[in-house]
Amino acid sequence: MSPLRSKSSTGAQATVIHPPVDLKTFKGLGGRQEPYYLIVSALVPYKRIDIAIRAFNEMRLPLKIVGEGPLRSRLERSAGSNIEFLGWVDESALAAYMAGAKRLFSREKKTLGLSR
Numbered sequence: 001m002s003p004l005r006s007k008s009s010t011g012a013q014a015t016v017i018h019p020p021v022d023l024k025t026f027k028g029l030g031g032r033q034e035p036y037y038l039i040v041s042a043l044v045p046y047k048r049i050d051i052a053i054r055a056f057n058e059m060r061l062p063l064k065i066v067g068e069g070p071l072r073s074r075l076e077r078s079a080g081s082n083i084e085f086l087g088w089v090d091e092s093a094l095a096a097y098m099a100g101a102k103r104l105f106s107r108e109k110k111t112l113g114l115s116r
Contacts, residue, residue: 025091029099036062038101040094043069052105053079064101066094 037056041047049065056063057080064084065075076085089097098104 022091025095026099029095032100033102034100036064036101037103037105038064038066038097039105040066040098041106043067043071043075045071049075050078053083056080056083064097066097 039049039052041049043049043065049067049071052063053075057078060080060082062082062084064086066086066089068088072085079085086097
């Protein structure tokens, strides 16, 4: 597949390089969504998962968090019973969680649209 050529916002030529996603991982996972939201992230300060936890605590909506990091125990202490910490999971489990979620949230300040 050749890269897509486009013009950037400054008018300069830009090459779009699509991220490597193994679509076979998601094959057959379509179907009904579960009533939960999902965050996939390292649990580190600059990702600001604490803000998402505060928001989900206030809204009382179900949230699953996939990830590990030095803030995990502190974040778990601040989370209500509507929030579940799953740690890192293998690729097939991650694909299933993503396929079943109502929404996938990316809470960091700068993102390229990739989770993990």
